[in-house]
Amino acid sequence: MNVLRIAALTWDETRRARALLAGIVLTAIFLGFFSWGVLAAASQFGRARPSPLMALASQSNIDFASIIWGQVLSAGLYGVAGIGALLAIFLGAPSIAREVETGTLQLLASRPIGRWEIVTGKWLGGCALLVAYVGGSGTLACASVWYLTGYAPGNPILVVGALSIQVVVLHSLTIATSSVLPTITAGIVPVILHGIAGVAGFGERIGTLLDSEILKTTGIAASLILPSDVAWQLAASQAQPPNPLPALGFNAPMGPFDVISAPSPWIAAYALVYALACLGFAIWRVNQKDL
Amino acid sequence: MVTLAIETEALSKSYGRKQAASSVSFSVASGTVFGLLGPNGAGKSTTVKMLVGLVCPSSGIAKVFGRIPSRADARLGLGYVPEQFRFPEWMRAHEFLRFHAELAGVKTFDRQSEVTRVLREVGLEHRERDQLRTFSKGMLQRIGIAQALVGRPQLVVLDEPTSALDPIGRRDVRDLIVRLRSDGVTVLLNSHLLSEVETVCDHVAIMDRGRIVRAGSMADVTRGHVEVEVRCAGLTTQTLSALEARWTAVRLGEGTGSSEVQTFTISVIDEYEATHIADVLLAGGVRLLAMIPRRRTLEDVFVESVTTTDGDAIPAVRGRQ
Numbered sequence: 001m002n003v004l005r006i007a008a009l010t011w012d013e014t015r016r017a018r019a020l021l022a023g024i025v026l027t028a029i030f031l032g033f034f035s036w037g038v039l040a041a042a043s044q045f046g047r048a049r050p051s052p053l054m055a056l057a058s059q060s061n062i063d064f065a066s067i068i069w070g071q072v073l074s075a076g077l078y079g080v081a082g083i084g085a086l087l088a089i090f091l092g093a094p095s096i097a098r099e100v101e102t103g104t105l106q107l108l109a110s111r112p113i114g115r116w117e118i119v120t121g122k123w124l125g126g127c128a129l130l131v132a133y134v135g136g137s138g139t140l141a142c143a144s145v146w147y148l149t150g151y152a153p154g155n156p157i158l159v160v161g162a163l164s165i166q167v168v169v170l171h172s173l174t175i176a177t178s179s180v181l182p183t184i185t186a187g188i189v190p191v192i193l194h195g196i197a198g199v200a201g202f203g204e205r206i207g208t209l210l211d212s213e214i215l216k217t218t219g220i221a222a223s224l225i226l227p228s229d230v231a232w233q234l235a236a237s238q239a240q241p242p243n244p245l246p247a248l249g250f251n252a253p254m255g256p257f258d259v260i261s262a263p264s265p266w267i268a269a270y271a272l273v274y275a276l277a278c279l280g281f282a283i284w285r286v287n288q289k290d291l
Numbered sequence: 292m293v294t295l296a297i298e299t300e301a302l303s304k305s306y307g308r309k310q311a312a313s314s315v316s317f318s319v320a321s322g323t324v325f326g327l328l329g330p331n332g333a334g335k336s337t338t339v340k341m342l343v344g345l346v347c348p349s350s351g352i353a354k355v356f357g358r359i360p361s362r363a364d365a366r367l368g369l370g371y372v373p374e375q376f377r378f379p380e381w382m383r384a385h386e387f388l389r390f391h392a393e394l395a396g397v398k399t400f401d402r403q404s405e406v407t408r409v410l411r412e413v414g415l416e417h418r419e420r421d422q423l424r425t426f427s428k429g430m431l432q433r434i435g436i437a438q439a440l441v442g443r444p445q446l447v448v449l450d451e452p453t454s455a456l457d458p459i460g461r462r463d464v465r466d467l468i469v470r471l472r473s474d475g476v477t478v479l480l481n482s483h484l485l486s487e488v489e490t491v492c493d494h495v496a497i498m499d500r501g502r503i504v505r506a507g508s509m510a511d512v513t514r515g516h517v518e519v520e521v522r523c524a525g526l527t528t529q530t531l532s533a534l535e536a537r538w539t540a541v542r543l544g545e546g547t548g549s550s551e552v553q554t555f556t557i558s559v560i561d562e563y564e565a566t567h568i569a570d571v572l573l574a575g576g577v578r579l580l581a582m583i584p585r586r587r588t589l590e591d592v593f594v595e596s597v598t599t600t601d602g603d604a605i606p607a608v609r610g611r612q
Contacts, residue, residue, distance in 0.1 A: 005393055009379075016381040102377040107438070110343045110371040111394040114363045290306075291345040 002113045006121020007128065014091070014129055023087065027137050030083070034076045035144040041072060042149045062244045067254050069151035070240030074257035076141040077239055081163055081232050084134040085194055088167040091129065092174025093187030095122045096286060101183065106291050116283045123175050123279050130167040138163050142239075153239045162235035165271045169228050170194060172278035179285040193226045201229035208260045209252065223263075227271040230263050237262035294321040295357075296446050296477035297342060302351035303501075304337050311337040313501040314351065319494065321356075321445070324468055324478040326488035326509075328589075329498035330597055335481050336374050338498070339450050342479070343371045355446060367396060370439030374450040374481070376431070380424035384415065384434060387423060388441055395442030409437040414463060428455040436464065447471060448479045453487065465491050489513075489589040497596045505596045513587050516558045519565045522581040523572055526553045530575030537571065552580065 014020050045068065096119065099105040108118055138160040146152040153159050170190055178186040204219020206212070223230035237259040245252050246260075253260050297319035304312040312334040319325040329335045340346035341353050344360035358365030378387060388406040397405050410416045413433040418426070426434065432455040439447055449468075453461045461484070468478050468491045482488050488495060489509065496506035505512060534557065535541050543555045559565050562584050572579050 002394065005390070009390065013379065013381060103373055103375040104377055104379065106340075106345055106373045107371070107376065107378070107391075108394070109345055110366060110369065110373070111391065112363045112365075112367040112369075112396060113394055288347075290347060291340070 002117040003121040003124060006108075006118055007125035010095075010122050010125025011129060014125075019091075020129070023083075023133060027080075027083065027133070030079055031076075031137060031140050031144065034079065034141060035148065038072055038076075038145055038148045041068075045149075063241065065149075066151055066241040067244075069145055069149045070153070071255035071257055072149075073142065073145040073151065073153065074236050074239050074255075076145065077138060077159065077163065077235060078232075078257060080134055080137045080141055081166055081235065083137075084130060084163060084167040085170050085228065086191075087133060088126075088130050088170035089174045089187050089190045089194070091126045092171045092190070093178055094183050095126060095175055096178040096282065097181060097183040097186045100289070100291060109291055115286045119175070119179070119283045119286050120279065123172065123282070126171050126175070127168050130171055131164045134163040134167050135160050138235075154241075155238060158238040159235050162231050162238060162268065165268055165275075166228050166231035166235070168275050169226070169231060169271050169278075172275035172282075173226065173228075176278040176282045176285075179282040179289070194228050197222050197226040197229040198232075201233060205253065205260055223267065224270070227267060227274055230267050231271050233259045234263045234265075234268060295319065296321045296323075296355065297325070297479065298352075298354040298357075299338075299342070300352045302338065302341060302353050303349050304334075304341060304346060305349045310501045312341070312348075312498075315498070315501075315503055316351075317496050317503060317506055319477060319479060321477050322472065322475045323493040324472050324480060324491050326492035326495040327479065327481045327498065328483075328485065328488060328495055328593060332500075333498040333597075334501040335498050336450055337501075339448055339479065339481050343369060343448055368442075368445035370395075370441070370444035370447040372432075372435045372439045372447075372449045372452050374454075376435045378423050378431060378434065381422065383420055383422050384410065384426075385419045387434065388438055391438045392441045395444070397442050405441055409440045412440055412467060413437045429457060429460050432456055433460070436467070444476065446477045446479070448481075450481045451483065452480070453482065453484060461487060485588070485590045485593055495589070497593060499597045505592065509589070512592055513589060514561075516560065516587060517562055517565060518556055518558055518585045518587070519568060520554065520556050520581075520583040520585065521568060521572070521579070522552065522554045524551045524553070524578040524580060526555075526572075526577050527575060530572060530577055533571050533575060534568070537567075 045065070096105070099108075105118070109115055139156065142153060142156045142159065173193070174186060174190045177189045180186075181189065200219045200222030203215045204223075207215025207219060236257055240254065240258060243254050243258060243260065245254065295318050297317075299318070300316050302312060302315040303310070315334070315338055327335050327338065337346060341348050342355060342360055344362075344366055347361060353360055355365050355369060360366060360369075382390070385406050388409060389402050392402045392405050406419070407416065410419055413436050415430060415433055415437065418430065423431065423434065432452065436449070436452055439449070453464050456464065465487060468480065471478055472491075472493075480488060480492060492509055494506070494508050495512055496503045497512075498504065531541070538557045538559065541555055541557050543553070557568055559568070565582065565584055569579055569582060
């Protein structure tokens with residue numbers, strides 16, 4: 001029960017600090033621009049002169065429009081995932097570190113409440129907010145593309161679920177760093193790790209393209225160290241139609257947001273275990289802490 | 292049988308090589324007001340934090356109503372005002388107190404009346420709907436005290452509760468502590484304001500560099516030497532020698548303008564012994580003009596107690612001597 005009280009407090013604090021309002025307004029602006037871009041692309045697509053690539057696709061019974069709109073949707077979701085990742089870190093970094101620095105946590109911890117309840121409540125409140133955010137904005141992005149182009153991903157719930165895993169992983173990692181490091185450092189570390197994971201993910205895709213085992217292994221290792229980018233890859237793979245090029249003998253991506261080989265669904269389970277391990281570490285660390 | 296609200300035995304805390312609290316042992320009887328004194332860095336706040344479960348002791352035992360305070364259930368009847376406090380300023384006063392009432396286990400239907408009660412206790416009932424960010428420092432300190440009172444705790448730990456209050460606010464807090472004691476609540480008061488402690492505390496412990504250097508009831512701690520100021524005329528060298536032979540601590544005062552009148556102070560064990568000074572003076576033919584006994588204050592005891600090992604007063608105290 002105390003966990004839910006602390007989670008509700010986290011919601012309330014975010015709402016009253018107008019962070020939620022700012023997030024909703026800016027995301028609405030982003031989705032507005034995105035939809036406008038999709039509309040422009042859709043009208044352009046209908047009028048465009050068939051290119052040699054489109055002709056080749058037509059000869060091979062490939063739904064070229066689905067490939068294009070899958071890439072467009074992925075671009076929108078990439079924006080949602082990027083904003084979600086930053087929010088996950090910004091919400092998590094001060095959650096423990098700042099409260100220790102200001103002494104707010106002392107007041108809570110002197111109450112008849114376990115420290116694990118405080119940490120879990122903050123984690124739960126933050127995760128719920130972030131999942132609501134990426135769930136809402138991801139669904140709106142999918143709905144916008146579907147309404148304007150008629151394209152819908154095979155399973156939108158999996159798309160939103162994978163985006164949610166990414167923010168939960170990053171938020172959990174940041175809560176863990178917040179239990180050890182000062183506020184600013186607690187935010188910097190996950191930002192850099194997420195950046196490294198993203199670059200390693202690109203490296204893995206290039207490795208697949210070039211059939212380079214070193215690049216592929218580096219990408220996989222980075223995914224295990226921080227499975228945030230691989231969660232994004234999972235979302236992107238679900239947002240797009242299957243890549244027809246390998247069947248035609250080309251081991252190449254369909255576009256900048258394509259995932260050549262979709263991550264294993266087990267990576268989702270690994271990411272959730274990873275998030276729980278981060279939470280467990282944060283609880284252990286806060287339990288040890290002298291406030 | 293006396294119920295102990297707080298019990299510590301050889302309680303110690305070290306941060307690396309720094310010993311913040313060293314073998315601290317004391318007990319606080321239920322329903323009394325206990326003052327914890329000491330200069331900055333004496334280990335008072337560390338000791339208090341160990342008692343409310345915020346700091347884990349390196350060794351020794353701390354118990355609150357017989358339970359280890361690191362356990363959540365041991366803190367059920369505990370109210371605490373930290374020294375360094377900062378509240379979520381986006382909250383309104385009633386929301387903040389209601390939230391703490393929830394954590395303190397106050398039943399849903401009683402929460403509003405509890406919030407109203409504690410706001411009245413600290414004189415902020417008219418600010419119930421205001422955001423904490425609009426409160427002055429003194430008002431925030433009052434809110435801090437109010438949150439410590441929600442749920443009618445059996446033990447209230449106040450760490451420097453009046454540092455931001457004006458004289459009227461300090462008097463209000465003193466009155467509140469007295470009211471709490473009369474309601475059977477135990478109060479642990481950690482304060483630099485010795486006059487405040489002297490007024491309300493039943494027992495005190497003085498800490499210095501992590502150790503308790505003196506402890507006992509207020510009467511016991513301040514009992515002992517009485518300074519007697521004597522004004523007389525016709526004091527001869529022989530009589531002065533007689534006084535010095537019996538009491539070593541004879542300090543001659545400044546002249547009063549008349550060569551006949553002398554003032555001096557003598558430190559004696561108690562007021563009864565002071566009558567012997569009069570006997571010696573009268574036997575020496577000295578005319579006794581005045582004898583003013585002055586009992587030691589807590590400040591005198593504090594200054595005496597808080598000294599370095601080589602006998603020098605520590606800097607914070609030395610400046611006041």
